[in-house]
Amino acid sequence: MTISVFDLFSIGIGPSSSHTVGPMRAARTFVGGLLADGDLPRVTRIKAELFGSLGATGLGHGSDKAVLLGLEGESPEEVDTSTAESRVAGIRSSGRLRLAGLREVAWDADDLVMHRRTSLPYHPNGMTFRAYDDPGETVRERTYYSVGGGFVVDEDAAGKDRIVPDTTPVRYPFTTGAQLLAWTQETGLSVSAVMAANEQSWRTDEQIRDGLLSIWRVMQECVTRGCATGGTLPGGLKVPRRAAGLHAQLHAADDKDDPMRGIDWVNLYALAVNEENASGGRVVTAPTNGAAGIIPAVLHYLVRWTPHGSDDAVVRFLLTAGAIGLLYKENASISGAEVGCQGEVGSACSMAAGALCEVTGGTPEQVENAAEIAMEHNLGLTCDPVGGLVQIPCIERNAIAASRRSSPPGWRCTATAGTWSAWTRSSRPCARRART
Template identity: 60%
Template sequence: MISVFELFKVGIGPSSSHTVGPMRAAHRFVGWLADRELLSATAGVRVELFGSLGATGVGHGTVTAVVLGLLGEQPESVDPESIPDRLAAVQSDGRIALGGRQMVPFAVTEDIVLHLGKSLAHHSNGMLFSAFDTAGAVLATRQYFSVGGGFVVDEDEITTAPDIAGPAVPYPFQTSRELLALSTGTGLPISELMMANESELRPPQQVRDDLLAIWEVMQQCVNRGLVHGGVLPGGLRVRRRAAAWHEELEAHPDARDPLEAMDWVALYALSVNEENAAGGRVVTAPTNGAAGIVPAVLHYCRDFVTGFDDDTVVRFLLTAGAVGILCKTNASISGAEVGCQGEVGSACAMAAAGLAEVLGGTPAQVENAAEIGLEHNLGLTCDPVGGLVQIPCIERNAVASVKAITAARMALRGDGIHHVALDTVIKTMRDTGADMAEKYKETSLGGLALNVVEC
């Protein structure tokens, strides 16, 4: 089974599929060459980006990510502050140190090729890496695919059926129906089922510590966004609003306004996604493009729900992770594959489920909350203006955060019995994504991306 730590990963912005994934792929390719004793014979490399990566790779930071991955960097450990200087050095020197050790000639604008209107088989986020010897002959080639949320598979893995059994966990599930049956049969809430499963992969205390570490990174991201103003990079000249909004809320609190809590929730989401758009450190939840929703709702718990503590965080993230696993297993969390319903829709469902659990919901109510959150994001397209994760992505996270809270509260007002199952909505998301025109799936060739004039 997929681990919650595969959904909640520390990385950098602006995109999990276009930045985090390609960086991992480039790092893997260099490691693959080294494992086969080909790295020392490598005198040049070439990277070709296809599909959505080719269409929006510049705005999504893909080119920079590939350079960093070839240098040996990983998304969770690279210093965001060092990136401009690292990229400038490669560009000015005309060379790159593969894995930090094998120096070869490298021209960023020539050796990273963005193919428009061309795709590799199997997935729209395809990459072809090639290594050459001193005579210019091909030493090796390798295809990689960024399949959403920072997940990367190579040409062998994407054509091989996965082992759906996965590791031997005590409570395996593939559908929400199976998950609810496990909960009914054991009397355990979803968070405890997930803790038992995760504890087969790492010690229980480490599961707890690692989840709290994820929460700490989320809080750091919010806090950075609350103080950074100015304009986001990329040419659209989008102003960062979170810092000014934060000052206004702090200076003029209105205890008479019953909806002020929602202003804070939206602010937290804006803060995260502005940091993401600026290339800062974020947590995929389950993707970068939807990274603000789970943190915003967790901050809502911290600020407005009584009894909030570390246990609340652990229960919330484990439950949210269960829903994310269902979305990824049975549909997709990739905007390039199913549109933004797979990113923001999945994140909204995850946050709604987590909130319902910590507010005392039954497993049936938790499933209902996730179903409501996802159902009302069905059909959401991925059409970033200018190929940047800014418009409509930043505001979309704020709206979905409030929607997740509404979904949880609606579910808690009911008894868990409802007409549409979460499994049905996830299947509908998958089917809708398959029917959706490619121009609405992270290519920036339709929707707002086509109709908003770039300035």
């Protein structure tokens, strides 16, 4: 399977990439197949079953709402987050659902079953969709798995809704850190340049740059909204949103000489994104929704708190982060349901550390070290969201992981001649700093 940076960074909807974005994509894919094969006019009923982690914690993650919107043809990238709740309420109160936005069928609460104690064999996040005609015969049945980061795969579906793994050949293929470093040594290219060359298999340089900068714009808008929105997060925990209050405090603070000031802002950026995510807002899956705050927070730090911030640096940052994320996706997992929070927050933390290292002057070897150190300190982190909501501990976990990847202002990297925070285990004080 070939993975693009745009697979790892996609514009989506909160609160969960595997439990919200994935189910919406799967439901949309299912009705897309009905439409493409000309079966949609025959359909009079749809039933969906969610299994395993989706069945157990799907209500807290909005999986049920995501399925309804996906069946109506909505995508995570384009669904209007401001009207999503009211649309779902309308479907439930009217008992009518518009499949692919075209064919209206009856909908009943019993048509969506959440299996709390039953899992499908391939992955904890399984879904089965069935469409029926008027006599009640099955028109189509498909099973999909949401495998983390919004990625959806099918079991063995045949037909036009089949999800075929991308096997596009790339210029510098790599699936391990050793292969990636070997390419940088052979070509003299940076990690981001290797990734950029591979991206050219799908897009022009201009499209790559524009696409990544629009990802960055969505991240910035998310931080801005998060910093301006107070109140309480949805769900039964009544968790207060804190980013807006912290934002006001930091603006008012007279602490320009405080060397830890930048870290407070990094915390703020991450809190803002993850509170937006927890409330079902528009976020960038980076590489998951549960960990969506870390990379935007470190990018904001890069742009606002270091002398290295520029559009070029943002593009290189995201490409480097993508190269590192690809390694986790290929060799381990970025799914919290599958490998715990080390797969979400750990991967994001590692991607951010390596990317910040490259754009602040690190060599490919230092990038690899930074990414490895960051992951090391997340190994063993379990997925343990209170009440199944992506709120506690997820939001603060992002803030802490983002802070650990941003060197406090005033720290200068002695390993790379005056650049900031190019962490390496082979030189001091970088190793100690990276571990605090």
